[in-house]
Amino acid sequence: MSRSEETKAILLKELNGRRARKGKVPLEAFPEIGCTSCGELSTANERLFEAAAAPYIRTCQQCVLGGYPFRKLRLPSGEAVEWYRSNPTFHRSSDYGIVLTNCALYLFSPFWLMFSRWRRFEIGAIRGAEFRDSGMFPALRIQLQKRVVSLRTPWDYADEMKFDRRNLAEAAERIRAVL
Numbered sequence: 130m131s132r133s134e135e136t137k138a139i140l141l142k143e144l145n146g147r148r149a150r151k152g153k154v155p156l157e158a159f160p161e162i163g164c165t166s167c168g169e170l171s172t173a174n175e176r177l178f179e180a181a182a183a184p185y186i187r188t189c190q191q192c193v194l195g196g197y198p199f200r201k202l203r204l205p206s207g208e209a210v211e212w213y214r215s216n217p218t219f220h221r222s223s224d225y226g227i228v229l230t231n232c233a234l235y236l237f238s239p240f241w242l243m244f245s246r247w248r249r250f251e252i253g254a255i256r257g258a259e260f261r262d263s264g265m266f267p268a269l270r271i272q273l274q275k276r277v278v279s280l281r282t283p284w285d286y287a288d289e290m291k292f293d294r295r296n297l298a299e300a301a302e303r304i305r306a307v308l
């Protein structure tokens with residue numbers, strides 16, 4: 130069995146566990162179309178997000194928004210996720226989150242106060258976005274009309290911080306592309 134076949138077998142087992150908890154019939158094979166997290170086929174205009182490292186993993190928007198830290202994000206109807214990132218490592222007690230939709234940018238920081246951990250910024254209100262690197266505190270800086278909002282990622286192992294830097298730099302690029 131190849132590495133990806135092994136991974137698919139594990140993912141199928143997890144997928145069927147999730148389906149069983151929802152009272153849905155198990156799938157016999159790893160789905161080649163549709164969402165590989167819930168096993169449902171998407172509707173015609175629904176987008177599936179591919180995992181960069183494993184393109185056979187595809188997630189529907191509902192499943193993306195069902196995981197931490199996206200679970201508490203409520204999107205207005207008609208708003209669709211276009212890009213999202215987080216770094217769900219097991220050793221971290223909390224994670225950051227970045228979501229770009231067709232209308233707005235959403236940022237989640239564990240450093241912000243409990244009641245406002247997800248913040249929404251209309252794309253029309255954003256003047257600029259940049260990635261500011263620093264050894265300890267790499268950050269995404271969002272320039273609004275009168276202030277700057279900064280999302281910094283946690284101090285961590287070098288590999289994790291490298292992954293975070295890539296996320297922050299890509300976020301800045303993608304935001305600038307829609308301004």
Ligand SMILES: [Zn+2]
Pocket residue numbers: 164165166167168169188189190191192
């Ligand atoms: Zn799904």
